[in-house]
Amino acid sequence: MKIAIIGGSGKMGRWFANFLVKDGKEVIITGRNRGKLLEAKQQLGVEVATNMEAVKRADVILLSVPVESFEEVIKQICPYIRPEQTIIDITSIKESPVEIMHKHIKRGITLGVHPMFGPGARDITHQNFVLTPTNKDETALAQKVREYLETRGARVTVMTPHQHDEMMSVILGLSHFIAIVSADTLLNLGKLKLMRAISGSTYKVWLTLVESVISEDPEFCASLQMNLPSGVKVNQLFQSRLEAWADLVKNKDKRKFIRRMNTLRNRLEKDDPDLPRAYQNMYKLIEEL
Numbered sequence: 001m002k003i004a005i006i007g008g009s010g011k012m013g014r015w016f017a018n019f020l021v022k023d024g025k026e027v028i029i030t031g032r033n034r035g036k037l038l039e040a041k042q043q044l045g046v047e048v049a050t051n052m053e054a055v056k057r058a059d060v061i062l063l064s065v066p067v068e069s070f071e072e073v074i075k076q077i078c079p080y081i082r083p084e085q086t087i088i089d090i091t092s093i094k095e096s097p098v099e100i101m102h103k104h105i106k107r108g109i110t111l112g113v114h115p116m117f118g119p120g121a122r123d124i125t126h127q128n129f130v131l132t133p134t135n136k137d138e139t140a141l142a143q144k145v146r147e148y149l150e151t152r153g154a155r156v157t158v159m160t161p162h163q164h165d166e167m168m169s170v171i172l173g174l175s176h177f178i179a180i181v182s183a184d185t186l187l188n189l190g191k192l193k194l195m196r197a198i199s200g201s202t203y204k205v206w207l208t209l210v211e212s213v214i215s216e217d218p219e220f221c222a223s224l225q226m227n228l229p230s231g232v233k234v235n236q237l238f239q240s241r242l243e244a245w246a247d248l249v250k251n252k253d254k255r256k257f258i259r260r261m262n263t264l265r266n267r268l269e270k271d272d273p274d275l276p277r278a279y280q281n282m283y284k285l286i287e288e289l
């Protein structure tokens, strides 16, 4: 099977090229910058081509380009897509890329897929994938993709593109937002080195999360913040909660603070019974660092 990775010279494109080659697939990669593309060819031992040539020669087309370039790339390749081809996109946002594929691709079956890991992932085992089929043909394709991924140890969840984007506004959007604002706050306060030296587990867990987000590609983080459909709404909710809690502290309203914190704990344990175990494991990990 021949797989064309459009944007294969990028971070996720290289990850999938490496994975697919090891899995016995023939891979052709594309990219705009010729130097970067040739470097990836050397590193991965795969073929390189233009977007058009790669599409013409492939059985499966994997789209690994930024959300901002997505429609331009789809418009460019859609005249060359054949009915028997499969087109899978791995953008981190699903509603608009899936709509764009439906709008322009009239031959071939498309599927929205979101790998829930970054280019630093060691392998596919235990990694989460979200698949977002929207009709009968895509559901049949999603079933095949699910079997392929689960056989190799990945975990697969199927949902609509809308459900996916709503959840990503929190899972990626809010968690990144909090980490970036946290880094900004910490650096304003200073004395980071000394604070780390004397800190306990809670600070270390927090700092680990902050550092892991800050080391991500700013272009990718900005793209998420600007394109997640409910990102602004979620950030505003966070801002209003932040103000409410800050007011309790400012007004020294200890009784209300305790009552609200107890309510939160009970609700969290009810909504996500695995949570206490998850954070105990996290603390154990950090203590071992």
Ligand SMILES: NC(=O)c1ccc[n+]([C@@H]2O[C@H](COP(=O)([O-])OP(=O)(O)OC[C@H]3O[C@@H](n4cnc5c(N)ncnc54)[C@H](OP(=O)(O)O)[C@@H]3O)[C@@H](O)[C@H]2O)c1
Pocket (backbone or CB within 6 Å): 006, 007, 008, 009, 010, 011, 012, 013, 030, 031, 032, 033, 034, 036, 051, 064, 065, 066, 067, 069, 072, 073, 090, 091, 092, 093, 114, 115, 116, 117, 118, 119, 217, 220
């Ligand atoms: N990074 C993550 O953690 C992560 C995780 C899951 C999913 N994703 C998704 O994966 C996709 C790729 O992300 P990435 O982090 O790999 O980005 P990246 O490193 O910037 O790679 C993007 C690739 O797309 C190419 N490209 C951009 N515009 C193009 C165009 N108009 N025509 C042809 N090629 C074009 C780039 O080529 P040049 O560099 O030569 O311009 C590069 O090869 C994104 O949609 C992202 O949302 C990312």
